Amino acid sequence: MAERATNPQIGQEALDHKLNWLMSLRFLFALMLAGSTLTYQLAHRLNFTATSVVLLYGVSGVILFLSAIYAIVSPMVQRHQRLFAYAQICLDALCIDLIIYVTGGSTSVFTFLYLLVVVYSSVFVFKRGTLCVAGLCSALFTALLILEFNGTLNPFGPGGGGSGTLTGLQLVQKCAIMVVACFSVALLSGYLSDQERRSKAELVAMEAHLLRVQNLAQIGEMAAGLAHEIKNPLASLSGAIQILKSELSADRDNMRLMQIVLRETDRLGSLVNNFLTFARPSAGRTQAVDLTQALAEIITLFEKDSSVGQRIKIDFNALAEAPRIDIDPLQLHQVIWNLLLNSAEAIVQQGHISVTVQKMKNERILVEVADNGCGMDETTLDTIFNPFYTTKPNGTGLGLSIVYRILETYDCHVDVQSKPGVGSRFCLYFKPSQPPQ
Known part of the structure; x- marks a missing residue:
């Protein structure tokens, strides 16, 4: 199977859709908070001038105002949607800190909202970003409790005890519970979110394949x-x-x-x-091939080719333990030679090519051929394996097509990454040779 990394356009559209859902849910939450405040006010016969009521209405208004600002700004920051998501998450954490302060501080029933922020942040940022959000929520809650413990802040609302009601032991317990809860949820939700992203990427690649x-x-x-x-x-x-x-x-x-x-x-x-x-590529004479030795021989021959000369340096990094794969040696030579030749032709003057062998977690053997040549744009990446497509004046457009067809015969997965002016990287994932029964 041969495809490149997930299409960034698809990822951008998915992120836009998720951000729109987040803004809509935030708007509904603000309305629910305002409605709950009104219900609480009527049930306890409080005046509109009561401090806690005014603050809750104020928080609801702030969230509604921010939701409106997000909706207006969103179309203007299409190229920075990930950063836009980070900004929303941080402001949401601050708003929740304010809600907890208004509703009782250390005794507030809304402390679980921190966990909701951590959970939904995993949808927009990767696992490391989710852990950062967990750290932010833990820090905000800890700072609020410390200020309450010192008497600097006097929480409002039912249960708001004010200065002196929070003991040192309670402070440590509540902070520890929040830290453990936030980071546990961050690890779990981050892991599940990363798995979901990988599954979607594999599905898109499989459909394209x-x-x-x-x-x-x-x-x-x-x-x-x-x-x-x-x-x-x-x-x-x-x-x-x-x-x-x-x-x-x-x-x-x-x-x-x-x-x-x-x-x-x-x-x-x-x-x-x-x-x-x-x-009609044939499977050839399949045999267990010492991959390190075979690649070393191919690279040695290629370095003597007229297309390389003295202008290109080739680095070969192999595993200490020589892996073996089942393939026809001649077809392996044809595949690697074509990729090396493609990399050499992409380098206009001086440059380097690196060939790396690694063992992946799924037991596949990775052979990476990378160069610092001219690179390829999105249009070229989408069509490089099509027959007769070439950007070279004397090319036939069959080289990479043949590589694709040969590797497909051996159930080899190919990943292509490239950037104009930076270079290209072809990653071949071979199945390891099965030991004889």
């Missing part, structure tokens, strides 16, 4: 038939030219023309063979 396979299968059938139709008359043409070459007089012009015809015939023959390899 299936679509590509369907397209390539149709093209392959047509290509195979066309290649066979071309190959037979081409062989006859080449044989006829060889006979004519031996029978005609050794005229310089005739010989020159014959050489041109034979050279171009060989070139067409090579193109047809590549066409057939792309159309």
Whole structure:
């Protein structure tokens, strides 16, 4: 399976949708808070001028005002939605701190709202960001309790005890409980959110892979038939030219023309063979291959190629334990050579290519070919494995297509990442060789 990383456009649209939901839920929460305050006021027959009532209405108004500001600003910060989400999360934590202060401080029943902030933050930020949010909520709650313990703040609302009612032991207990709760929820929700993101990315990649396979299968059938139709008359043409070459007089012009015809015939023959390899790649003679040794030999040969010369430095980083994979050595050579050649052609002057072998957690063997060449834009990344697509003046557009088809035969996953002006990275994930039973 060959795809690049998750499409950033899809991720941006999903983030926009989630932010819209968050703003809507925040607006409803503010209305519910205002309604609850009104119910509490009527039930206890409090005046509108009561301090706790005024503060609760004030908090509700602040949240409504912020919701309106978020809705207005959101279309203007499309390129910074992740930072926009961080800002909303931090302001929500401050608003919750204010709600807890107004509703009793250490005895408030709304302390669970911190956990809600931690949970929903995992939807917008990664696990590390969720842990930072947990730290922020813990710090805000701890600061509020310390100020209450010192008598600096006198919480309002039912249960608001004021100065001296919070003992040192209670302070430590409540802070410890909040810290443990926030970080436990952050670890769990962050883990689940990361798993969900990875699952979605794999699903998108699989859908794109299936679509590509369907397209390539149709093209392959047509290509195979066309290649066979071309190959037979081409062989006859080449044989006829060889006979004519031996029978005609050794005229310089005739010989020159014959050489041109034979050279171009060989070139067409090579193109047809590549066409057939792309159309119907065979599994070849599969055997357990020492990956480190095979890559070292390929790199040594490639360094002597005329396309490399002295302008490109190739770094090879292998595992201490030489992994083995099941593949045809000739096809492995073809795959790695094509990727190295593609990287070398992307480097205009001086540059370097790195080949790295790693063992992944899922037991797959990663072979990474990275360069610091010209890189590729989004449009090129979407089409690099399509047959006959090339950005090179003398390219046929079959090199990476053949790489794709060969690797597909061995159930190899390919990930491509690139950035214009920075370089490209091809990651091949091979299945390790199975030990004999």
